[in-house]
Amino acid sequence: xxxxxPHPAMIELFALDGxxxxxxxxxxxRRADLRQLQSLIGTLGNEHRGLLPSRWLDEVLDxxxxxxxxxxxxxxxxxxxxxxxxxxxxxxxxxxxxxNRAFGSPDGGCIVVPSVRGATP
Numbered sequence: 001x002x003x004x005x006p007h008p009a010m011i012e013l014f015a016l017d018g019x020x021x022x023x024x025x026x027x028x029x030r031r032a033d034l035r036q037l038q039s040l041i042g043t044l045g046n047e048h049r050g051l052l053p054s055r056w057l058d059e060v061l062d063x064x065x066x067x068x069x070x071x072x073x074x075x076x077x078x079x080x081x082x083x084x085x086x087x088x089x090x091x092x093x094x095x096x097x098x099x100n101r102a103f104g105s106p107d108g109g110c111i112v113v114p115s116v117r118g119a120t121p
Contacts, residue, residue, distance in 0.1 A: 004088040005111050008080055011099075013091075013114045014040045022077050030073065034065040037080050044087055050094060051087055088114065 001029045009033040022033040044051035051057070054074050060079045068076055091114050104110030 003111070004085045005113070006084050006088070008111070008113050010037075010040070010084070012099050013116055014043075022080070027069065027073070030077075031065040031068070034073070034076055034080065037084075038065075040061075041080060041083055041087075050076075050090055057083065088112075 001047060010016060011018065011019060020033040022030050022036050022037055026032075039085040041051070042061050043049070045053055045057075060076070060083060063076055065073065065075045065076060092112055095114075099116050100112050102112050
């Protein structure tokens with residue numbers, strides 16, 4: 001068991017310039033970034049990247065953030081976080097040190113982030 005940090009992992013895994021602001025900020029920006037996150041997570045569902053399709057996943061990826069507000073908007077972000085964090089655990093298990101990078105040390109504590117830029121599936 002280990003803790004994952006979605007934002008640095010998203011930056012690395014999806015080659016983003018910065019974090020997606022789907023948790024805080026103006027509602028319009030949160031909605032747009034939720035939609036972008038749905039699209040990015042959808043790219044993980046191929047034979048090389050490992051995210052298996054399911055009815056529940058389809059529902060989460062297809063839910064329209066533009067129609068949500070308040071707790072419903074937060075709930076969508078939490079569900080996407082859950083999918084992404086589970087994917088990160090799988091990614092670490094599947095690829096080990098070949099496609100993950102640890103910052104820190106096992107003795108002092110560390111975080112693990114996918115390191116896939118330039119990697120081929």
